[in-house]
Amino acid sequence: MAAGTSVKLVIPSEVRLVELVHTVAEKLSEIVGLDQEDGLNAALAVREALINAIVHGNRSDPALDVEVTLVASAEGLEARVVDRGRGFDPGATPDPTVGENRLRTSGRGLLLIRAFVDDVKFRYLEGRGMEVTLIKTHRPPRGAGEDRSYEPVVPRRTGR
């Protein structure tokens, strides 16, 4: 994504600060011109990545920080969330939408992230922690196909 206005936030691993970062992500989405729905989606994705960084990456240790970089550009919003943890394999998490998994009380964060932004990249930074990059681009103008951004990841309805 092209260079843009970059806002960096560094916070300790405290869940009560999630709301604050959500708000910043929403305001920046507005500044880059995402519509309200896309702005909320982008902010929700940032929120989930941040919660994961705090809870899983940094194990809620307030001495460990999370760095969130939000880049607002003509193309849209890019968010990078970096923790101090040991990383993980995002391909190895169970699908929360099948069978008994639907009754688990956790395990839906990555699903939401993938649904609410256009691209997600996971990278482990040696000696640093996990980096999750989210990209939300402007939607093509309404009319041509009405693509709801999360459609690609919603599997077909299978019944009960």
Add this chain to the structure above:
Amino acid sequence: MAAGTSVKLVIPSEVRLVELVHTVAEKLSEIVGLDQEDGLNAALAVREALINAIVHGNRSDPALDVEVTLVASAEGLEARVVDRGRGFDPGATPDPTVGENRLRTSGRGLLLIRAFVDDVKFRYLEGRGMEVTLIKTHRPPRGAGEDRSYEPVVPRRTGR
């Protein structure tokens, strides 16, 4: 001020980002338990220090960043605003409340800052820029003297 929850924001020198930082300062004020009026006052002081850092310190050059560190602790909120500029002498600015100065269209930022927080410190960081530190402490409980935080700096009414 004692160690607390420290939130750091790094932004390019763009006035359109002032609102965002104001919001973060207000939310953190709420988190530390400042009442609504004190929270708005703290956020207004941060806003003015940030505008000065952007406009005067960094001369609105978006390539230069401003670093805002907000520390929420039991005592209240501390904010540090650091720019990349050449610094200035805060004692040498004209008093905007006297005579013809009242009709100037600028020059009131420092007055507002001093009025809205309990303590302000100015320091030039060699090779870095100006650092303005604002401290907003919890008010003593209502009743004993009703001290509005800015009272000390409001000079007596002199008439017209």
Add this chain to the structure above:
Amino acid sequence: MMKALLRQVGTVAVLDLSGKITIGEGDVVLRDKVHELLDAGKNQILLNMDKVTYMDSAGIGELVACYKRAREKGGTVRLLKPSGKVYDLLQLTKLEEVFDTFREEQEALKSF
């Protein structure tokens, strides 16, 4: 902050929720309210989602936790009028297949 107002309609405890169900805030309110109901032996619960703006994964997880707790006590949790983002989230997570969901309050009440 999410609000949860209780109405008892016959045997059904209706919780009118409003706001967002998110980590450390709405999810806590929801958990506490449903705990209170179950402790009082009220396990037929209808959550009115009409005024819920959105949920995050923690809020969704709490919704499932409430459902499971009510089931353990021989009751259930059903949903009234999930809309907008909340509806999208139930669809995305396939929880629409888990929760009985209603568009009309009368219909929902009759289902218990």
Add this chain to the structure above:
Amino acid sequence: MMKALLRQVGTVAVLDLSGKITIGEGDVVLRDKVHELLDAGKNQILLNMDKVTYMDSAGIGELVACYKRAREKGGTVRLLKPSGKVYDLLQLTKLEEVFDTFREEQEALKSF
């Protein structure tokens, strides 16, 4: 975003402002609206501050700029019902000594 709605009462242009007058937003709206009025030869201006929540130094500066521009054209800008934070700011900056300020609209209108 600050809003500014115009009412013409006799010779006086009343601008009902609402929101905050801050840098890059409300101050721009205020400048543009007052420019429009002055360009149209309306230089007796009453700013209704009742619903203005707060101003920053840029907003206050714009208020003074409007005052000066109106004076240059032989008119003036007066203030109606500054309250709460706005009142505090006018006092703090001593602009209460510059602006004629009114608590009642009728009284304000008569003053022109």
